[in-house]
Amino acid sequence: MSDSMGDDSDESDSMGDDYVCDLPDWRTTLEPVHMKYTDEDDVDGTRYYPCIRRREDEEPKISPEDECLLMEKQVEESKGFDIDFAKFRCVFNYKPVDLDLENQFVLEPETTRGLIDMLSKKSLKRFNKTNSTNHEFVKVIKANYHFSAGIMFYITFQGKLLSDDDSKLFQAKIRSCGSSTDIILCELKPEKNSSTSFSSFSFVHIKFNRMRR
Numbered sequence: 001m002s003d004s005m006g007d008d009s010d011e012s013d014s015m016g017d018d019y020v021c022d023l024p025d026w027r028t029t030l031e032p033v034h035m036k037y038t039d040e041d042d043v044d045g046t047r048y049y050p051c052i053r054r055r056e057d058e059e060p061k062i063s064p065e066d067e068c069l070l071m072e073k074q075v076e077e078s079k080g081f082d083i084d085f086a087k088f089r090c091v092f093n094y095k096p097v098d099l100d101l102e103n104q105f106v107l108e109p110e111t112t113r114g115l116i117d118m119l120s121k122k123s124l125k126r127f128n129k130t131n132s133t134n135h136e137f138v139k140v141i142k143a144n145y146h147f148s149a150g151i152m153f154y155i156t157f158q159g160k161l162l163s164d165d166d167s168k169l170f171q172a173k174i175r176s177c178g179s180s181t182d183i184i185l186c187e188l189k190p191e192k193n194s195s196t197s198f199s200s201f202s203f204v205h206i207k208f209n210r211m212r213r
Contacts, residue, residue, distance in 0.1 A: 150177025
């Protein structure tokens with residue numbers, strides 16, 4: 001997947017100013033969570049995310065149904081950006097990008113990290129143009145993805161103003177398909193709501209399951 005587009009080619013595909021569509025834009029909605037494999041299916045350990053180490057001995061095992069509920073909650077609350085994959089034994093359509101896996105989405109001599117860096121820089125350029133700012137790209141923190149008419153990436157990266165030493169977290173949702181880059185959004189990462197946490201949700205479900213037994 002080469003970056004064959006120039007620096008000014010980060011605009012989404014257009015169908016013309018007179019094009020009218022009453023259907024909701026599927027790109028801006030969240031892909032429904034669905035399970036691909038349970039932990040019983042992963043008999044040889046190859047279907048699980050190799051870049052994430054599961055905390056086998058830190059949390060009680062929950063059912064695949066409860067894992068699906070937890071995944072749905074994490075995806076919904078974070079809009080797909082913040083998923084604690086170490087909590088899951090099952091594999092879902094939402095997956096983590098392995099930045100150190102050289103050719104997960106590209107062919108040599110390109111690299112996975114290079115691709116995600118490039119997409120982050122393109123989205124930050126769009127952010128600067130829209131908001132009349134001059135943030136510069138620092139580094140990618142993490143990225144998730146799922147397949148959807150190409151690949152939909154949910155990237156968290158650091159950027160900073162040229163006049164400021166402190167970096168800020170940005171989130172970019174980008175669809176990549178071949179040489180086409182469709183920037184859905186790029187914004188500063190919203191402040192986390194401390195009233196609800198993923199760990200508390202997991203604890204409540206585990207406790208509820210024990211009570212049912």
